[in-house]
Amino acid sequence: MTVKQKKCSLEDLRILQEISIETFSDTFKDQNSPENMNAYLEKTFNFKQLEKELSNAYSEFYFIFFNEEIAGYLKVNMNDAQSEQMGTELLEIERIYVRSQYQRKGLGKYLFNTAMEVAISQNKQLVWLGVWEKNANAIEFYTKLGFVQTGVHSFYMGDEEQFDYIMTKTLR
Numbered sequence: 001m002t003v004k005q006k007k008c009s010l011e012d013l014r015i016l017q018e019i020s021i022e023t024f025s026d027t028f029k030d031q032n033s034p035e036n037m038n039a040y041l042e043k044t045f046n047f048k049q050l051e052k053e054l055s056n057a058y059s060e061f062y063f064i065f066f067n068e069e070i071a072g073y074l075k076v077n078m079n080d081a082q083s084e085q086m087g088t089e090l091l092e093i094e095r096i097y098v099r100s101q102y103q104r105k106g107l108g109k110y111l112f113n114t115a116m117e118v119a120i121s122q123n124k125q126l127v128w129l130g131v132w133e134k135n136a137n138a139i140e141f142y143t144k145l146g147f148v149q150t151g152v153h154s155f156y157m158g159d160e161e162q163f164d165y166i167m168t169k170t171l172r
């Protein structure tokens, strides 16, 4: 078994789009209407939007490979790339997604460790994320990694208002 990681660049745009759509759909399609899912997928993972995010100096994407196959990805944000203006001392884990057939093999934790390494190297004080209140698996995963719930914020999935728990972990 080999696990490798790679920081993404603009030339990874096509694969990033594919894995983003696949993993988001697999995670949320059973709990959301097709209309709301499609609206969200089109808005969030269109080529132009992902290109913009990949070009942002304060966002970093990483792919993880399991036995040479792409198995998941990570997106972290700093400074004004964060989806809430939390300031320069925080790092946001915006996305950790592992393809369903590769889950529970330690890859999510591997991606999380990468996020922690970025946070430490950038002298951040705190790591935070938003997780859908109904995503029980991810909440269990983050709790196991030492995150605690510190707030709630709302967002729109298509025309439906939904709620994310804000979870944080201090670095020092």
Ligand SMILES: CC(C)(COP(=O)(O)OP(=O)(O)OC[C@H]1O[C@@H](n2cnc3c(N)ncnc32)[C@H](O)[C@@H]1OP(=O)(O)O)[C@@H](O)C(=O)NCCC(=O)NCCS
Residues within 6 Å of the ligand: 023, 027, 095, 096, 097, 098, 099, 102, 103, 104, 105, 106, 107, 108, 109, 110, 130, 131, 132, 135, 136, 137, 138, 140, 141, 144
């Ligand atoms: C959540 C997710 C990233 C976890 O990644 P993973 O590779 O399956 O998790 P790992 O194998 O690295 O597990 C790390 C630890 O969390 C625990 N864990 C993972 N999923 C868990 C679950 N559903 N319930 C309880 N514990 C869980 C593991 O047991 C492991 O604990 P250990 O270190 O004590 O052995 C992955 O399941 C996923 O991509 N889910 C779909 C997308 C998603 O919801 N992403 C988060 C959006 S905010």
